[in-house]
Amino acid sequence: MLLNALRSCSARCQATSRTALVQITSRTFSSSLSRSFPQIDSLRIAGVLGNTQPTTLSTSRILPYLNHARLHSSSKKSEQVGAASPDAPSSEPLPILPRPSVGGWLLFSSTLVFAVIVVGGVTRLTESGLSITEWRPITGILPPLNHDEWMTEFNKYKATPEFKLMNSAITLEDFKFIFFMEWGHRVLGRLIGLAFVGPLAYLALRKKISRSMTTRMTGLALLIGAQGAMGWYMVKSGLEDSFLETPGAVPRVSQYRLASHLGLAFLLYLGMFGSGMAIIKDWKYANGAAWSGVTGQKISAILQNPVVRRIKIFSWGLAGLVLLTALSGAFVAGLDAGLLYNEFPLMGGRLAPPTAELFDPAYAKSADKSDLWWRNIFENPTTVQFDHRVLATTTYIAAAALYAQTFKPAVRAALPPLTRTAITAAFAMANVQVLLGITTLLYLVPVPLAALHQAGSVMLLSAMVHVLITLRRPGAAARLWRASKAAQKK
Ligand code: HEM
Numbered sequence: 001m002l003l004n005a006l007r008s009c010s011a012r013c014q015a016t017s018r019t020a021l022v023q024i025t026s027r028t029f030s031s032s033l034s035r036s037f038p039q040i041d042s043l044r045i046a047g048v049l050g051n052t053q054p055t056t057l058s059t060s061r062i063l064p065y066l067n068h069a070r071l072h073s074s075s076k077k078s079e080q081v082g083a084a085s086p087d088a089p090s091s092e093p094l095p096i097l098p099r100p101s102v103g104g105w106l107l108f109s110s111t112l113v114f115a116v117i118v119v120g121g122v123t124r125l126t127e128s129g130l131s132i133t134e135w136r137p138i139t140g141i142l143p144p145l146n147h148d149e150w151m152t153e154f155n156k157y158k159a160t161p162e163f164k165l166m167n168s169a170i171t172l173e174d175f176k177f178i179f180f181m182e183w184g185h186r187v188l189g190r191l192i193g194l195a196f197v198g199p200l201a202y203l204a205l206r207k208k209i210s211r212s213m214t215t216r217m218t219g220l221a222l223l224i225g226a227q228g229a230m231g232w233y234m235v236k237s238g239l240e241d242s243f244l245e246t247p248g249a250v251p252r253v254s255q256y257r258l259a260s261h262l263g264l265a266f267l268l269y270l271g272m273f274g275s276g277m278a279i280i281k282d283w284k285y286a287n288g289a290a291w292s293g294v295t296g297q298k299i300s301a302i303l304q305n306p307v308v309r310r311i312k313i314f315s316w317g318l319a320g321l322v323l324l325t326a327l328s329g330a331f332v333a334g335l336d337a338g339l340l341y342n343e344f345p346l347m348g349g350r351l352a353p354p355t356a357e358l359f360d361p362a363y364a365k366s367a368d369k370s371d372l373w374w375r376n377i378f379e380n381p382t383t384v385q386f387d388h389r390v391l392a393t394t395t396y397i398a399a400a401a402l403y404a405q406t407f408k409p410a411v412r413a414a415l416p417p418l419t420r421t422a423i424t425a426a427f428a429m430a431n432v433q434v435l436l437g438i439t440t441l442l443y444l445v446p447v448p449l450a451a452l453h454q455a456g457s458v459m460l461l462s463a464m465v466h467v468l469i470t471l472r473r474p475g476a477a478a479r480l481w482r483a484s485k486a487a488q489k490k
Contacts (some may be wrong), residue, residue, distance in 0.1 A: 088253070094484055096210045096479040101285045102203060106276030109196050113269040114458050116188045119181075121454040124333065125447045128181035129253065130162045131373040133239060141190060143183050152259075153179060161243035161251040187230065193224045196272075210477070213275075220271045227264045236260045255334025255378070260417040262330040266323060266461065273462055277469045282478035288485065292470040293417030304475055307414040311405060312471045315423075318398050321466035325391040329437075332388045337381035338445040344438045347386065358383045396434050403427035419470040426463035433460050 123129050133156045134140070144150040149236040154175050157163050164171065170178075200221055204214040234257035243251040270282050285291050291299045302308060332338055352358070361379050364372040376383045405411050433456040440449045474482075 001291060012427055015246065026485070041141065044355060049393065060345060096207065096281045096482050097283065097477040098203075098209050098213065100280050102209060103276045103283065105199050105203075105280035106272045106279065109192065110269050110272035110276060111207075112192045112195060113186070113272060114313075115453070116185065116192060117262070117265050117269070117458055118455050119185045119188055120261075121333075121451050122447060124182045124258075125450050126178065126181055127162075128178035128189075129235060130238045130251065131157055131175065131178040132235075133160060133185070135235075137172045137228065140183075142188060143180070146164055150176065153439045154185035154408070160239055161249075162238065162242060164244065165251055166251075186231075189228055193221075193228070196224060197303055208454075210303060213304045216271075216275070220268060223268050223271070225263060227261070227268060229266055230257070230261050234258055243330070250336075252336070253334065255331050255384075258334040259314055259327050259330035262372050263327055266326065266458070269458060270461060270465060274465050277465065279468060279470065279477065282475045285474045286478040286485070291416070291474055292419055293421075302414070303471065305414045307411055308416075308419075308471065310420070311402070311411065311415060311423075312468070314398075314402055315464065315471065317466045318395070318402055318426075319468060321391070321395045321398055322457070322460050322464055323331055325388065326461065327393045328384070328388045328391050329457060330386045331378060331456075332381075333382055333450075334378070335381045336445075337388075338441055338450070339383040340385060342380055342444055344389075344441055347382075347389075351388060353382055358386060392434060392437060396430050399430035419467065420461070422467040422470050426467055427459070429456070429460045429463045433458055 040334075091299050132140070132153075138142075144153050150172065154172055155178075157175060194219075200214075201208045209217070234253045237257050238251055238253040243249045281291075303312075341353075345351065346457060347353050357373055358380070359376045360380055360382075361369060361372060363375045364370075365375065378384065382437060402423055406415065406423050412420070433453070436453040436456050438447065440446070440453045443449060
């Protein structure tokens with residue numbers, strides 16, 4: 001109804017005089033449209049119209065908006081980058097397009113997750129992770145505040161197998177150091193929860209993000225909670241009294257739980273980093289920028305080119321391989337397997353240790369030894385280190401192969417320019433990561449190198465996400481907004 005009224009009004013105005021102005025304020029206009037299209041808030045309509053202040057609108061400024069409101073949400077259509085090519089008309093309103101600040105919030109959250117991953121690594125490497133013996137999500141935010149409280153915490157630590165078997169000479173001052181490492185890690189985890197959930201609630205309630213994005217982000221928020229619980233589940237495994245009963249046992253957390261904790265952190269990081277990048281890129285595209293360096297050509301046609309599709313599939317495979325290698329690294333770290341075979345590329349003077357050592361029957365627990373292979377893969381430090389080497393070498397070769405592809409004339413011509421740059425960056429990062437891994441091994445896992453190696457795995461994953469983002473099609477909302485703006489300019 002409103003559309004019809006506005007259309008006939010504008011037609012009358014045009015008929016009366018080509019220079020006649022419709023004397024309404026954009027605020028009145030935008031609030032009327034908001035009532036008709038609740039999905040679009042008046043600020044955004046005002047944004048389309050130019051500003052939020054009362055102003056005089058000519059019919060030539062209203063008519064384009066009427067066209068926008070009729071734009072199709074056809075996601076299958078190919079779009080001309082940099083050209084004014086609105087999709088077919090529709091009665092659908094423009095979908096919500098998150099602003100770059102939303103992307104900034106997600107990138108900030110991913111940086112916090114990056115930081116907590118590094119702090120977590122240093123906590124483990126300084127053997128501080130088992131210093132806090134309880135999980136108190138709310139009250140645990142305060143460290144001991146006086147000598148008595150410190151002594152209480154210290155006495156709780158004195159009851160742990162780690163203190164009894166490995167740390168019985170520790171002083172209160174030493175204890176304070178390992179306590180603050182673990183406490184800092186836990187406090188950072190809580191801060192990430194607050195920095196994520198607070199803005200998410202605001203954005204969802206103010207309808208600044210779409211319903212589907214709200215659902216995905218709520219999934220990430222739940223993952224943050226699950227990560228806290230997983231962290232405690234991991235720490236608990238290092239506090240078991242059973243270490244005291246097993247001769248020669250070293251109190252340390254389960255490598256399975258360590259890998260799960262690190263794996264969840266990677267998922268959180270990837271979800272936040274990938275979504276943040278996509279939002280910022282979509283916003284730029286919606287506002288007329290090139291897509292992955294592509295201007296004046298059909299982006300859909302480029303992305304459907306078989307050569308580009310092959311590179312995209314390869315890149316997905318490589319990203320999966322990097323994640324798998326990183327998870328296998330968590331097993332190396334969990335079993336302190338970096339303290340064996342401190343040479344590269346050989347292990348004990350040969351490329352691979354003897355099979356009897358890699359598949360040692362001592363690790364099998366079932367009577368028929370049917371668990372021989374998988375228990376060795378996950379529980380035998382020699383095999384775990386060997387697996388990490390094999391996976392890392394495969395990852396490196398695959399990254400080099402992807403990079404080499406970009407030199408083929410056909411691939412060079414087909415790939416968006418930004419993808420080529422992103423692949424080069426990923427290969428460079430693979431080199432750094434492998435060098436860090438080798439030096440960590442050769443120097444018997446010093447804390448700074450091992451922490452850098454862990455941070456490097458996140459950087460390599462980020463580089464792979466960047467490659468994939470450059471090969472992603474612009475989001476449906478961004479395509480519609482771009483078409484709408486192009487129609488507005490006509
Ligand atoms: C694509 C290449 C690689 C990736 C993505 C990767 C990833 C990782 C990750 C995530 C960890 C766990 C860190 C932690 O939880 O503290 C790790 C540990 C480790 N990696 Fe790698 N790594 C790679 C290559 C290598 C190479 C080539 C070597 C040397 C042979 C190596 C040696 C080690 C060692 C010794 C550890 C244990 C460090 C510790 O105890 O903290 N890595 N790796």
